[in-house]
Amino acid sequence: MNILVTGGAGFIGSHVVRLFVNNRPQDHIYNLDALTYAGNLENLRDIEDATNYTFIKADINDLENLDALFTTYKFDRVIHLAAESHVDRSIKDPLIFVKTNIIGTVNLLNTCLKYWEAPFTENLFYHISTDEVYGSLGTEGLFTETTAYDPNSPYSASKAGSDHFVRAYGETYDLPYVITNCSNNYGQNQFPEKLIPLFINNCIHKKALPVYGDGDYTRDWLYVVDHALAIEQVFTNGTLKETYNIGGFNEWKNIDLVKLLCKIMDEKLNNPAGTSEQLITYVKDRPGHDKRYAIDATKINKALGWEPSVTFEEGLRLTIDWYLANSSWLENVTSGNYQLYYDAHYLNA
Ligand code: NAD
Ligand code: DAU
Numbered sequence: 001m002n003i004l005v006t007g008g009a010g011f012i013g014s015h016v017v018r019l020f021v022n023n024r025p026q027d028h029i030y031n032l033d034a035l036t037y038a039g040n041l042e043n044l045r046d047i048e049d050a051t052n053y054t055f056i057k058a059d060i061n062d063l064e065n066l067d068a069l070f071t072t073y074k075f076d077r078v079i080h081l082a083a084e085s086h087v088d089r090s091i092k093d094p095l096i097f098v099k100t101n102i103i104g105t106v107n108l109l110n111t112c113l114k115y116w117e118a119p120f121t122e123n124l125f126y127h128i129s130t131d132e133v134y135g136s137l138g139t140e141g142l143f144t145e146t147t148a149y150d151p152n153s154p155y156s157a158s159k160a161g162s163d164h165f166v167r168a169y170g171e172t173y174d175l176p177y178v179i180t181n182c183s184n185n186y187g188q189n190q191f192p193e194k195l196i197p198l199f200i201n202n203c204i205h206k207k208a209l210p211v212y213g214d215g216d217y218t219r220d221w222l223y224v225v226d227h228a229l230a231i232e233q234v235f236t237n238g239t240l241k242e243t244y245n246i247g248g249f250n251e252w253k254n255i256d257l258v259k260l261l262c263k264i265m266d267e268k269l270n271n272p273a274g275t276s277e278q279l280i281t282y283v284k285d286r287p288g289h290d291k292r293y294a295i296d297a298t299k300i301n302k303a304l305g306w307e308p309s310v311t312f313e314e315g316l317r318l319t320i321d322w323y324l325a326n327s328s329w330l331e332n333v334t335s336g337n338y339q340l341y342y343d344a345h346y347l348n349a
Helices: 011-023 041-047 063-073 087-092 094-115 154-173 195-204 224-237 254-268 298-304 312-325 327-334 337-347
Strands: 002-006 028-033 053-057 077-080 124-130 177-182 184-186 209-212 218-223 243-246 251-253 280-283
Touching (some): 011 028, 041 053, 077 094, 124 224, 177 224, 184 312, 195 209, 224 298
Parallel strands (some): 077 124, 177 243
16 A cells, blocks of 8 residues: 655654554555654654655645645555644644645545545545544543534644544545544654643753643643554554544643653752752743543544553653653754744743
């Protein structure tokens, strides 16, 4: 099979590409990525010379080019991760989220329909989505696959829109699809604008740790390698036209997570206990900040036997060790465009 992965130079995409390249030598993996600020080919250095791997620099907003690429490479299946993914950026500039996440997705759907032939026996459009489309939970309950969509940020609204288009193409044109909605990922290679890598970087450099509001917000965290393994399961054995929620049954209040992270950072950096916690600074809250996300992952567990392979503390330690051992990765990322964004977002907040 010729498998097209979009957004494969990003955080989750790079873990998916690595897993598929290593586990599916009989298939060819094409990584299509525009290399926006979040795309980083350093993430894939270890597999870039594999004979079953090809990188294609392209933009999913460029329909003509997508057309040409499908003609050249004859992709059989698509795993679609390319997106603008950061909520704070979506609050500052919603339009690029509409373009990439909605129009880019529809461009891909249209191109698949043009090149694939009914009854689509070998084909699959696998759309990677988020738990944020379900909105915010109160203190009780979990998101299931039938929870009504209720997005609150421009990011989650754009992801919800893309999910609806994928499902609509399944109903209207019989396009074979699956959708997975996953909770917050953490792990190696995550861009340091998201909570965990930002705070690791700031602990290393003894910079303030900006906790939004009172820190009393809950997220359900999953190790990125476990997300990639879940994607492989759904890709291989998932039922067409189904949605699966993916999560770690691992809820943390932000402030509790930050305190655990500070404790491990002090251990690893040989700091006196309490050093990193002193960096915690409560800052202005994120507008429309969702209170709580929590995924019910029973369906994927029962149907496909998937479950997380590491506990949160194990995963967090692996992640921190990786960032400490890969300081050049972090330096390369933080010295580019990101620095300008960081200044605009944090220093002028
Ligand atoms: P990321 O921001 O790290 O990576 C996104 C990748 O997409 C980058 O490599 C970027 O260059 C590429 N890209 C962006 N616009 C593009 C375009 N127009 N054309 C081609 N490539 C483009 O994101 P991530 O955190 O790895 O998330 C990947 C996917 O998973 C997204 O669809 C996101 O909504 C979803 N998701 C993320 C999480 C999470 O916690 N990070 C959780 C659930 C779902
Ligand atoms: O739930 C899945 C989603 O998780 C994905 O769809 C998104 O792509 C991904 O970015 C993530 O969204 P969040 O907004 O939950 O992640 P983020 O790391 O930005 O924030 C996590 C929590 O930490 C959130 O409650 C906001 C808070 N926060 C974040 C940052 C960056 C802070 O308190 N301070 C910060 O500096």
